[in-house]
Structure formats: C-alpha cells, structure tokens
Amino acid sequence: MVDFIKVMLPVKYQSILEGNSLLNFTENVNTTTGEIISNVKTAYYKNMKFEIYSSGNIFISGSLHKLYNQGEHNYNDFSIDDFLKTVLLLKSQFSIDACDCRLRCLEIGVNVVVPYEVDEVINHSILHRKVSFESKYHNAEGNYKQCVHSQYYIKLYNKTKHFKSRFSDVPDNLMRFEIKYRKMEKLNRIGIYSLNDLKRELFLNFKESLLLEWDNVLFYDFTTQIDHLKERERLKIERYDSLNFWDSLIQGTNENYKYHKGQLKKSIDKYSNNVQSEVSSLIGYKIDELIKETTLNDHLYIESNKVVSLTKKCIITNVNISMQRDASLLLSHSGLRYYFEKDINLYNRIKNEYLSYKWINSPMNVQIREIAHNIRNKASNTRVRNSKYYIPQQYNIVRELGV
DNA sequence: GCAGATTGCTTTGGGACTCC
DNA sequence: GGAGTCCCAAAGCAATCTGC
Numbered sequence: 001m002v003d004f005i006k007v008m009l010p011v012k013y014q015s016i017l018e019g020n021s022l023l024n025f026t027e028n029v030n031t032t033t034g035e036i037i038s039n040v041k042t043a044y045y046k047n048m049k050f051e052i053y054s055s056g057n058i059f060i061s062g063s064l065h066k067l068y069n070q071g072e073h074n075y076n077d078f079s080i081d082d083f084l085k086t087v088l089l090l091k092s093q094f095s096i097d098a099c100d101c102r103l104r105c106l107e108i109g110v111n112v113v114v115p116y117e118v119d120e121v122i123n124h125s126i127l128h129r130k131v132s133f134e135s136k137y138h139n140a141e142g143n144y145k146q147c148v149h150s151q152y153y154i155k156l157y158n159k160t161k162h163f164k165s166r167f168s169d170v171p172d173n174l175m176r177f178e179i180k181y182r183k184m185e186k187l188n189r190i191g192i193y194s195l196n197d198l199k200r201e202l203f204l205n206f207k208e209s210l211l212l213e214w215d216n217v218l219f220y221d222f223t224t225q226i227d228h229l230k231e232r233e234r235l236k237i238e239r240y241d242s243l244n245f246w247d248s249l250i251q252g253t254n255e256n257y258k259y260h261k262g263q264l265k266k267s268i269d270k271y272s273n274n275v276q277s278e279v280s281s282l283i284g285y286k287i288d289e290l291i292k293e294t295t296l297n298d299h300l301y302i303e304s305n306k307v308v309s310l311t312k313k314c315i316i317t318n319v320n321i322s323m324q325r326d327a328s329l330l331l332s333h334s335g336l337r338y339y340f341e342k343d344i345n346l347y348n349r350i351k352n353e354y355l356s357y358k359w360i361n362s363p364m365n366v367q368i369r370e371i372a373h374n375i376r377n378k379a380s381n382t383r384v385r386n387s388k389y390y391i392p393q394q395y396n397i398v399r400e401l402g403v
Numbered sequence: 404g405c406a407g408a409t410t411g412c413t414t415t416g417g418g419a420c421t422c423c
Numbered sequence: 424g425g426a427g428t429c430c431c432a433a434a435g436c437a438a439t440c441t442g443c
Contacts, residue, residue, distance in 0.1 A: 324409080332409055356433070370433090372409085377433060380411060 001206060001290050002083050003074055004180065006061040006105035007195060009096065013058050016095050017043075023050055023094075046071030060096075061105070075111060075159045075170050077345070079290040080200055087195060101195035106187060108206045109178030110290070111159055112282040113348040115355075116275060118158040118175040120222050124275075126243055127218040128154045130250050130257070151183040154213055171349050177283060179213055200291060207287040214280055218246065218261065221272035237271075240264045285344050316375050317350060330376050336368045354378075 017023055023043035030037050039054040048062035048071075065074040068086045090096040114121055125133055128147040133156070136146045143161070147154040157176040164170045181187055190205050191197060220241040226234045239245045240260070249257045268274055314321045314331035321328050323338045331350070339347040351367065354374040359367055 328409070330410075334408070373435095374433070376410060380413095381432065 001078060001080065001108050001110060001203060001287065002106070002198060003065045003078070003109050003178065004061070004063050004105065004107035005101075005103065005195070006059060007101035008104055009058040009060065009102070010100055011056045011058065013096065013100070014052055014056070017050055017052065017058070020094055025050070025052065059104070060101070063107075073163055073166075075163045075174060075176075077111065077286070077290060080203055083198070098196035099194050103184060103187065103192065103194060103197075105180070105182055106184075106192075107178055107180040108210065109155070109176055110210060110283055110286050111174055111176045112279065112286050113171050113345050113352070114173050114175050114275075114279055114282060115348065115352050116173065116222075118160060118173050121175060121275065121279065122156045122158060124220045124222045124241065125156055125217050126220060126241075127246055127250075128213070129216050132243055132247065151181065151185060153180040153182065154178070154217070155180060171345055173352060175279070177210065177214055177279075179209060203287075203291040207284065207291070210283055210287065211280060214276070214283055217276065218264070219268075219276040220264070221268045221275050223273040223275055224267060224271045226267070226271050236263075237267045240267070282344075282348070289344060314375070316378050317354075319346065319350070330372075330379055332372045332375070333368055336371055340364070340368070 018025060018041075022045055025041040025043040027036050027041050028038035029035065041052045043050040045067075047066040048060060051057075051059045051061075053059075063074055064083060064086045065078040066072065067089070068078060068082050069076065087098050090098070090101075122145050125145065127133070129149065131147050131149060133145040133147045133154075135143065137143050144155055144157040146156075155176075155178040157178070159174040159176050160170055160172055184193075187193075190202065192202065224237065226237050229237075240263075246257075246260075249260055268276070313319060314335070315329050317331045319331055319335070319339070321331050321335045324332055324335045328335075336347065336350070339350065351371055354371045355367055356370070356374065359370045
C-alpha cells in the first residue's frame with residue numbers, strides 16, 4: 001500500500017551512509033577545473049535515491065514497494081507485512097531507524113484487477129473534486145492520469161500496459177489508484193510524522209482515504225445503456241462524458257454543478273453496471289487483504305495450507321484445486337470461494353475469463369455458480385468437439401491428456 | 404438419507420458463412 | 424436478402440459423489 005516516500009534524516013547519518021559499501025555517492029564536477037559544482041552528493045540503490053546536501057540535509061526518496069521487489073516494479077501486492085520487512089531492510093542494510101525518517105512525502109495506493117479495460121476506466125474518470133485529470137508520462141511509470149491538488153495528487157495507472165511487456169505474470173486489467181501526499185498536514189493530523197508512525201491500525205485510515213477519494217472521482221460510466229431512450233434524453237446523458245461540459249459547469253454556480261452531478265448519478269444508477277462502485281468494492285477488498293494480520297506464524301493456517309500445497313490442478317484453468325474434494329478435475333464452487341477469500345486477484349482473473357456479461361451484477365454465489373458452470377462447459381464442449389474431429393481408432397493426444 | 408458439491412451430457416441461441 | 428448449415432459458447436438439467 002505504501003509506495004513512494006521522501007524522508008529527511010538527521011545529520012548523524014551522513015558518515016553512516018557515506019561509509020556504506022552499497023552506496024556509491026557521486027557529485028557534479030567541472031571537468032576543466034576539477035571544481036565541485038553541485039551542493040549535493042547522490043547515490044542510488046534499487047530505485048532509492050540517497051542525497052546528502054552540503055547544508056547537512058539528508059534525504060532518501062523512492063518507492064519502498066519497488067525496493068522490496070529489488071528495484072524492479074510495483075505491480076504486485078505490497079502488504080503491510082511487506083512494508084514492515086522493507087523498513088527492517090533499511091535498518092539492516094543502512095542502519096537507518098524508522099523513527100529517524102521524518103516523512104516529507106508519502107504515496108499510498110492499491111493495485112486492483114478490474115473486470116473492464118483499465119483504459120476505459122481511466123479515460124472516463126473526468127474530474128476529482130472539481131479538478132480535471134491530466135495525462136502524464138514518466139520514464140519509470142509510463143502513461144498515467146493525474147489530478148493535482150494543493151496538498152496531494154490523485155493518480156490512475158494502467159499497470160498491465162506498463163509492465164506486461166517486461167513481466168509475463170502481470171495480470172490483465174490491472175489498475176492502480178494512488179494518493180500522493182506532497183504536504184504532510186493531512187497525515188500529521190492523524191499522527192503520522194515518521195516512518196515509525198506507519199502502524200497497522202493507521203492503515204485503516206488509508207483505506208478510508210483511498211475509498212473516499214475514489215468516490216470523489218467524477219466518473220462517466222461507460223457501461224451506460226441508453227440507446228433505447230429518446231434522442232433528447234440520450235443527448236442529455238451523453239454530454240456528461242465531456243470534460244468541456246464539466247469545465248463550463250465548474251466556472252458557473254456550485255448549485256448547477258451539484259445538480260448535474262446528481263443527474264449523472266441518477267443515470268448511472270438507472271442505466272449502467274455502476275463501474276465506480278464495483279471498483280470501490282475491489283479496492284476495499286484488496287486493502288483488507290493487504291492490512292490483515294499475518295498468518296505466517298499461525299500453526300493452523302500453515303497446516304491447512306499444506307493440503308493446498310499438494311498441487312492438483314484444474315485441467316481447464318490450470319489453477320491449484322487441492323482444496324476441493326479428491327476426485328475433482330475442474331475448478332468448482334469451493335475452489336472459487338477459496339480464491340475469493342484468499343487470492344482476490346486470481347479470482348478476478350478467472351471471473352474475467354469465465355463469467356459472461358449477463359451475470360456481472362448478480363450476487364456473489366450466483367457468479368461463482370456460473371463461473372464453475374462455464375469452466376466445465378469449456379471442458380465438455382472441448383471434449384465434444386474433439387470427439388467429432390478424431391475417428392475412434394486415431395491416436396488423440398487431447399483424449400490422452402484427459403481434456 | 405439428505406443436502407450440498409461436483410460433473411457430464413443435451414439443448415438452445417446466435418454469429419458466420421455459403422448458396423440460391 | 425433470406426434460407427440452410429455449421430460451429431461455438433452458454434444454459435438447462437440430471438446423475439453421481441461426499442460428508443454429516
């Protein structure tokens with residue numbers, strides 16, 4: 001959940017960092033005179049930047065999430081336990097105490113697999129608290145959309161697009177929603193001053209903030225079905241998809257803006273899948289998963305997972321189905337429920353692939369029933385198809401494999 | 404024996420294609 | 424253009440299995 005940080009360290013760390021063999025500090029030098037022309041020494045370690053200023057100020061900045069991943073990426077989940085391990089890594093490798101890390105900047109965010117094209121979701125996010133989203137590009141982060149407020153930024157990323165070419169296990173439709181606090185006032189108000197203040201219980205505040213700010217996105221729902229309406233009514237709703245329309249409203253009275261926001265909400269409730277609310281639930285689930293107490297030392301949890309570790313895989317989805325009954329060949333209800341509770345990313349990937357559009361708004365138990373149904377349909381339809389193509393005496397590799 | 408979980412098979416609906 | 428055919432995905436339904 002915690003990603004980018006910028007912290008200030010006390011002056012005592014100058015000699016500690018300069019003496020650390022993992023850090024190679026460099027300075028800008030005039031190549032003709034040999035004179036040092038900058039007032040800062042800089043070193044890099046796995047995406048983290050270490051700066052020592054001649055004034056005595058020392059800063060570390062970068063993504064803790066990427067540091068945890070060897071400086072490579074931040075597309076996977078970064079739980080509170082992973083964060084705490086990374087803080088311990090700062091201590092063990094650089095002798096940096098979390099309580100000495102005075103926060104200057106903090107980014108919190110969450111990666112969720114959404115059941116839609118991420119670009120569709122991002123492109124229909126129009127405003128955040130009356131401020132429009134701008135398209136941005138960053139060497140390390142790729143394309144993203146950002147909304148600038150005086151104390152914080154809101155950012156939306158398509159992580160699949162950004163990382164898929166480099167990492168094969170990036171899930172499809174992976175969206176990142178992020179708040180970057182560039183002023184500490186809001187965080188100070190809830191007692192966050194240093195890295196050491198980022199305790200488990202405070203992460204519930206982060207959940208609240210992320211959900212609140214996602215809810216504050218003015219979103220035109222691209223699943224809105226209004227073809228059947230009279231043209232006049234349809235055009236009234238379609239104009240809500242235009243940034244220009246909302247821009248003109250922002251210039252006008254607040255009442256008018258609120259009226260149209262209300263009308264947009266009504267049309268979303270009436271004619272769409274309510275994508276924003278769906279994504280909100282996914283963000284909530286994901287955060288709950290990231291901040292829950294670790295079970296790594298829980299004996300019963302380890303024992304129960306031993307069963308799952310005896311890898312027996314579904315012949316269609318290729319996921320582990322050891323939690324189902326012994327004779328199972330296909331991922332079914334209990335397996336899907338297991339993944340819904342323990343690996344929502346995987347569950348959503350399976351849901352995206354096997355749940356038809358018709359059931360997308362159905363209750364969870366119905367969705368699970370239909371996902372399981374479609375998985376066995378796939379097995380059965382494949383079997384029927386193959387039986388047509390192969391004559392009985394012919395060697396059939398598909399039959400041999402049991403598909 | 405019963406309820407729920409799991410599976411397999413048949414039927415249905417719709418899209419793509421061909422032919423007249 | 425529309426009738427016929429093929430193919431595929433999804434829905435419907437019944438049978439079997441499992442745990443209590």
